[in-house]
Amino acid sequence: MVFRSATLGYFDLDLNRGTEEFGGIRPGCWINVLPVGGLVLAPDGAAGCVCSYPNQAWMALRPDGVRPPTVQPAGGTSQQPVTVILQAHRPQAEEIRYTLDGATPTTGSPRYREPFTLTRTAVLQARSFGADHRASRVATAHFVVDSSVLLLDPEHWRTWDAPGANPASAWAAINGEIIQTANTLVNLGQAMGPAPGAERPGTLRLYERGFDFRNGELSLEIQSTDNDTVGVAFRLADTEHYYLWLMDSERGFRALAAKDGANYALLTANQEGYVPGQWYEVRVRLEGPRIAVYVDGVKDLECEDARYVAGTLALYAWGNSGVKFRKVMFRGK
Ligand SMILES: [Ca+2]
Numbered sequence: 453m454v455f456r457s458a459t460l461g462y463f464d465l466d467l468n469r470g471t472e473e474f475g476g477i478r479p480g481c482w483i484n485v486l487p488v489g490g491l492v493l494a495p496d497g498a499a500g501c502v503c504s505y506p507n508q509a510w511m512a513l514r515p516d517g518v519r520p521p522t523v524q525p526a527g528g529t530s531q532q533p534v535t536v537i538l539q540a541h542r543p544q545a546e547e548i549r550y551t552l553d554g555a556t557p558t559t560g561s562p563r564y565r566e567p568f569t570l571t572r573t574a575v576l577q578a579r580s581f582g583a584d585h586r587a588s589r590v591a592t593a594h595f596v597v598d599s600s601v602l603l604l605d606p607e608h609w610r611t612w613d614a615p616g617a618n619p620a621s622a623w624a625a626i627n628g629e630i631i632q633t634a635n636t637l638v639n640l641g642q643a644m645g646p647a648p649g650a651e652r653p654g655t656l657r658l659y660e661r662g663f664d665f666r667n668g669e670l671s672l673e674i675q676s677t678d679n680d681t682v683g684v685a686f687r688l689a690d691t692e693h694y695y696l697w698l699m700d701s702e703r704g705f706r707a708l709a710a711k712d713g714a715n716y717a718l719l720t721a722n723q724e725g726y727v728p729g730q731w732y733e734v735r736v737r738l739e740g741p742r743i744a745v746y747v748d749g750v751k752d753l754e755c756e757d758a759r760y761v762a763g764t765l766a767l768y769a770w771g772n773s774g775v776k777f778r779k780v781m782f783r784g785k
């Protein structure tokens with residue numbers, strides 16, 4: 453299937469994955485490219501055009517490239533080693549080279565010969581090379597292999613919406629991510645205002661196997677495409693007693709708080725906020741009463757509080773209809 457996607461877009465219905473772009477050729481506004489008899493015809497559709505893309509020639513594109521290899525599984529999260537299978541589009545005519553260290557595969561990279569086992573977290577990049585070392589695009593797959601990773605299977609998680617929260621939350625696990633897509637909130641007191649210490653009851657997604665988590669490091673990645681509050685609760689004994697790290701873009705803060713029944717106490721805060729659409733890597737180090745939060749490797753907030761020593765974790769959102777969480781882990785010590 454061909455169409456206009458900035459430039460000439462191409463989607464292989466057999467492979468059923470991602471749009472490919474042929475830069476430099478842009479189908480006209482009134483006439484498309486035409487797949488005909490093994491060629492892709494791009495007629496001149498520039499009459500009357502005023503933009504910078506008029507293509508004042510007829511062209512025929514002939515297939516000549518090398519397709520990227522397929523990766524199976526195509527990434528994912530696992531507590532056990534994962535066996536990976538790579539497959540070239542034309543195995544007799546192409547060889548596959550791959551890397552696990554983030555480098556782009558070249559003809560000097562290790563050659564794939566048989567399925568192999570990943571025993572630790574890695575980004576796999578693979579490419580097929582045809583005759584004359586012609587290279588395909590790079591196929592990329594993200595693998596998290598870690599015995600302390602929390603599996604995101606729905607049966608290990610439970611949803612809790614604060615009493616009076618509207619609308620009901622909408623949590624789901626898709627492609628290794630936990631997402632929440634409802635603008636769930638309770639409009640309590642000063643919640644709508646900018647104060648970092650205002651309580652903002654929303655929705656929690658509790659991990660049900662971690663009530664004995666004590667000291668160690670909680671880590672996860674968070675993205676929000678809305679601009680309201682998102683965060684993570686920890687040392688949670690129940691939905692009235694926990695610590696909470698949270699950030700808000702519209703109100704421009706990050707904060708650590710303690711929910712203690714009717715008392716909601718701000719422990720510390722800054723004015724960092726977040727950028728909607730950006731992924732953040734968050735680490736919470738817990739050592740006795742010391743709580744230190746790192747965001748993208750930089751210390752974000754730190755405090756001491758002795759009220760809770762153990763408990764599970766929960767993902768949190770308030771008034772936020774576009775949050776994603778991934779790579780949720782707890783490493784005990
Ligand atoms: Ca908002």
Ligand SMILES: [Ca+2]
Nearest residue numbers: 678680771772
């Ligand atoms: Ca919102």
